[in-house]
Amino acid sequence: MRSTRACGSGANSMGGSDARGTPLVRVENLSIRLPVGGDRPFAIEGISFTVDPGEIVCVVGESGSGKSVAANTLMGLLPQGLKISSGRVLLGDEDLAQASAARMRALRGREVSMIFQEPLSALNPLYRVSDQITELLGAHGAYPGKAGRQRILDLFGYVGLPEPERLIEAYPFQLSGGQRQRVVIAMALALEPKLILADEPTTALDVTTQAQVLDLLRKVRKDLGTAILFVTHDFGVVADIADRVLVMEKGRLVEAGAVEDVLRRPQHSYTQKLIGAVPRLEPLDLPPPGDEIVLAAEGVDKRFGTPGGWFRKARHVHAVAEASFTVRRGETLGIIGESGSGKSTLGRSIVRLIEPDAGRILFRGRDLMTISSGSFRSERKHLQMVFQDPLSSLNPRKRVRAILTDGPVAHGESRAVAEVRAAELIRLVGLTPAALERFPHEFSGGQRQRIGIARALMMEPDVIVADEPVSALDVSVQAQVLELFNELQQRLRLAMVFITHDLRVAAQLCHTVAVMQRGRIVEYGPTASVFADPQHAYTRQLFAAVPGKAFDSWRK
Amino acid sequence: MSNRVFKTSKTRLSRTRLALAGLALSALSMGAAAQTKGGTLNGIVQPEPPTLMLGMNQQAPTIYVAGKIYQSLMTYSPDLKPQPELAKSWVMSADGLTYTFELEPNVKWHDGKPFTAEDVAFTVGTFLRKTHPRANVVLNRYLASATALSPTKVEFKLKEPFGPFLLLFEVSTLPMVPKHIYDGTDYATNPANQTPIGTGPFKFKEWKRGSHIHLVKNENYWKPGKPYLDEIYFRVIPDSASRALAFEKGDVQVLRGGDVDNVDVRRLRALKGVTTTTAGWESYSPLAFMMMNNRKAPFDNVKVRQAVMHAIDKNFISSTIFFGLAKPANGPLASTTLFNDPSLKAAPFNIARAKELVKESGVDLSKSPVKILSFPYGAQWERLAEYVKQGLEQVGFTVSIEPADAGSWAKRVSDWDFDLSFNFTYQYGDPALGVARHYLSTNIVKGSPFANNQGYNNPKVDALLVKAASSTDPAERGKLYTEFQKIAVDEVANGYLAELQFATLYRANIKNLVKTGIGLNETLDDAWIEK
């Protein structure tokens, strides 16, 4: 047992303040064994905690820490193969670990309900949303007949869905991500349960939508007195919503306490590391870029559409509209925006993975749009890209050696020469040369991203376009990779276009930022000034939605 | 197992009998003899015929079914003597050039119109000359005119004497067709082809393609009191094993030769209550032979052809491949037909002699690989091809089998595009009708698989055959044909393999089924089912 503050003797139990009376949930010394052959014997090992009525408790941890398993236990919905091996899970006075299947069914949805991470996959795509809620009502015999429809309309109104009368008839795929999550929340609230388990409920959402959903959850707690066990990996979100925090590492509860206490004064080294890795929102002081403009985009325009056929009309989406910017040697341009803002399309247009419809892309003074495909290939060599998903961006059937050297070889370099440089670069990105002989799946996510960076560097590029290169990484790994980017840029004087949805990440890396909304760059300027005084309404909205501003103030 | 099967068929049969008894009660008793009136006869038609208009199509299944609907002027006894049918009597002039037939009065077509000498004159003189692919050759060559002298008297004049003229009036060769329906129309597209109209004891009722053909009793049949049967069903069952099963289970009561594989014949004939006969094929006397393409190496060498005949065991073919339902052939004429020379000896099975002959021929067999074009008419022909391949390989031939479906076989044999293939043909009672076509050099023509496809050319044989055909003296004809047979066997004009015995299997309570030399192709107006 780790020594932590507020530990009970023996077990690492961490209770809420007794002042508020009997806790709603008491988990006592809970252990859940993993099947033989897992990477550790227990998914959850000897954890204890409580949740009080009306309290929001956040469970924080990196991927694989067991935080989701902990939440699912309260629903009695453990994945097949997992079983409670010891401990008690008390809801009121009832031990859920001992409850019959029928009793659990009666509790689910009525006493305890759940919000999942992916609202699209959490809803059955084949049924209207109203039918899915009606099904829940029916399972518990509540609101029979017409009352059911009225209840759903009320719920939709309550969670802030526009035009409930219309949306009630919709299928999940017809709703936006935020609307779907509101539907899921409405479903969770339908029978006014005492406890809602929210498993990363905002992770799949854009930052502005996330802020709205967090607001909604706070409102629910306030109006209905519902307790919420909120699983997340994002300390910003924790700071915004939690009353208390539980920090988990590899199946163990390492630290717990009131949110401000834990975030201000983390005791456990793991908590300290996690909190330290969260990027700050204020821009970092970066070495100034050079004068030479390496890359310029002028009026880049891209529409997507399905062409019309004999029997259907053509449809168009304006993905990038007249985007223009410049990048100097040693400069990092951050392109910021929410999903669908066109930032990735713009990035891919620069390296011509996507053919823009109009505009000029000047690379070292030459217009990439007009040169022949032959000379484009030799230019492209110096214009490289780092991708988002470190697993999918490496060919799983190739050794790292081939992954790194294939590019230079394609441009006429000899394999032997390329291999010498590969050995150098693999060290430069912080791996050992032994890595060259291994396959991508043998590496962790952060290591894979380092390989992806090394691959780009093999081409000795002048410009690197990085498309959300850290968004799939855990926060501690993210910090290391960002550090690597900074270091490389300074050493190699690269120009970089860094695409991200995360303002905190942009603050750490970018000299200038361009904010995109619906395909247009709505604000463009030095990071410091944009962050200090956003001009455009949308930019201000983005900043307002960034979670955990309180957290930043605590860290100062 | 066989016990069980037997019981089954018995119960089925007794059920049928009950039904038949009921029918018999309702029928008027004619009082005469012991024949029972009424009842249904179930047979098989295999393969399904293209049409039942016998004047347009003379495939075996067509003849079988349409032989109940159409009639000719005569029929033939098992020893191939003409018997009266639509003709009561006939006279040949002394010079052998004029034949006069006296017809049965009171014969009516199925549509009620009277049958007269005009119909005969039209059928033989006009219709069949155009439509009958076999008879037209004879008619166009020998027939000068066909004239109706009176409603019941018809006269044929020939251009030159033709020995077997009186053997022509078999139902598949000269079936009578109604003049009032066909005269002046396009025969091929005449709608009556779908609903054939004849003079026979059974009328066309229904044809469900892929399933069955249904014939019913002709109440106005010209032979009083006949037929005895009420109706006949011909069922279409494409699979041989299923056909055997149908007979075994009593669903059909008559199997015609070729309806089931010989292996099943052996089994079915052993069942209780089943009668078997190989009679009724005398007019046709199918003879199986091997065609060796005389134009190409190695079969252009007569010694190689002789070697082939020594390399295969005809007894094995008859006993094993045809399951005993065949007899080794000793020459081009079947022993059941006129003019066969019983003293003729076929080449004995002798591999050593075969090898010797090959050596004598001086032919290098390795330079002339042989392809056997398989004969696509049933399992035993496939076995035969496999067997001949084995036999020839032992003598040193290089042999492969080329599979063919009916279309490719007919096409390639017609175009002489083969090394070795098999065939069997009907003899139609007289060598001039069924046999000469395979040996006359004038019949080396492309376009038909039943001509002189092997390309055998011997002027002496030509002369013998022509002379025999024109003669009306049986003794002289016999001498000529004996000489022909000797040459044909010596020179291996064809590789004679076996006289096929087609067995008719039927339930023992069916009487008078096979009475004549044309067997089941007969009208069956005499057949009856015993209670």
Added chain:
Amino acid sequence: MSGFWKRYRRNWGAVAGLAILLFVLLIALFAPLLYPVSPWQMSAPPLLDPFENSAFPLGTDMLGRDIAAGLVHGARVSLLVGTISTLCAVIAGVGIGSLAGYFGGWIDDVLMRITEFFQTIPQLAMAVVLVAIFTPSLVSIVTAIALVSWPPVARLVRAEVLSLREREFVEAARVLGRPTHLILFDEILPNALPPVIVTATLMIATAILTEAALSFLGLGDRNFMSWGFMIGAARSMLREAPWLSVMPGVAILLTVLAINLAGEGLNDALNPRLRQRGE
């Protein structure tokens, strides 16, 4: 590779299938040694019962040919026709599918219309017609089976290529400036192969069944003893000598079963993630 074998071994059915398959394969390979005399040779009295004569353990057929020799030599034909036709179909399917998937646009449109076209005619019917038209021989049978069985491969490969084409490592290869043919053959296709291999295994099984069906309908190559031919030839003897059709039938059943089992094992071993999800 050892990981592959370890995963494969977990499925005992797959191991059994592989064992049977190896057995059949060995028999086929060593057929000329086991039975040096042609299986067409009439070497004994016809219709010996199985186990009646130790020299002909499985009996003889209607012409006195050794059934055991037929089965052993038939294995060669079945496996040969199965693998070669599948190979041809896979090559055609991979070619067409990858071109359609990678280039998209009108190329995809044309190729997919052709594929659909081939799929519109019922497979067996088309195989029958093709074999009949080109006269039955091993070559025409293999060609016909290949011609009717490539479309599913093409669709599968196209779908795989379509999804792989969007994968970031392919984009990376484009950004690195690798030429198109290398992107297709070096980056995309190796990743599309596992499902193709599994499909191909199952296609071998189907091809064996198709060959048997063709032989049964009398459209086999008459110079090679095959199992389908044995059943077809024995069909008329079904009542007299059922073992003549039972034994080659069982041989087909076992071989096809074995290939299917092995194919499933291969699927599990090549797609470990699917397996876990499936569990």
Added chain:
Amino acid sequence: MPFVTFLAGRIFKALLVIVAIAALNFLLIRLAPGDPASVMAGEAGATDPKYVDMLRARFGLDQPLWKQLALYLGQIVQFDLGFSYRNQVPVIALIGERLPATLLLMASSFVVSLVLGLGLGMAAAGVRFFGRARWLDSAIMSIALIFYATPLFWLALMMVLVFSVQLDWLPAFGMESVGANLKGWARIVDIAQHLVLPTLALSLFFMSVYVRLARAAMMEVMTQDHVRTGFAKGLTGGEVLRRHVFRNALLPIVTFAGIQLGQVAGGAVLIETVFAWPGIGRLMFDALLQRDYQLLLGVFLVTSATVIFFNLLTDIAYRFVDPRIRLEGGAR
């Protein structure tokens, strides 16, 4: 996309495909050695080559190929399938006579295989879903695998051997008792009895495909989040299985059902041969052997049209099952 536009587009495309198929088949079939005239002459024992030429002229086979093709396509466009040379009957009449038998066999084997296959597949997936009686899953899958690997025609032969010959429970061939002159209910019973063996023989293979497909699809769906949502609502396992797992697993099954319906028409050749079923498969095979071009082409055209029709039906079924396709008209 509105349904009517969708339908119009699909039908138009289908017609194009059918004409293309007709043209291709026309040329393909002409590659076969022999023609209907030579086959008919061969069968009739004709000695006279002039007779064959006469037949050829009558069938129009003496015309240049392109002219014949043009003529044929002209016919097709007017929905005229031509005239069977050998049977001397309009092709459409022949097909019309035979098609109902095949459709009946197709429908019954479709229903049987679908019901058995889905039932067993659901049972297999169900026991996995509830994590008990795994042996049942293994047993079902083994049965499915065995039927999947059994040659269809061989199975049919063995079934005849056992159920008709040995046990005498069922008729071995044909579609009804010929000559029994049954009417009404008795006839229906009679046909049903004849239908049992061919239906079973044809269904067992497809059944095993459905078993495997249904099980795999359901196992796949079981891992999806909305199934967990179902449990989180407090539904019973059975309800989740029925409403959320099964319905979502339907799409691949619908796809295969469409394929099966299309293929049965062709796959029936074997079954129709063994069971003497008077259907279109056998008609096709005979037409092929007899080089009855117009008939063969007609059968092909009809089977292709059947396939296309069922593809269309599948697409409509998709729209019915999946609102995403219905409302967005998106690609599958």
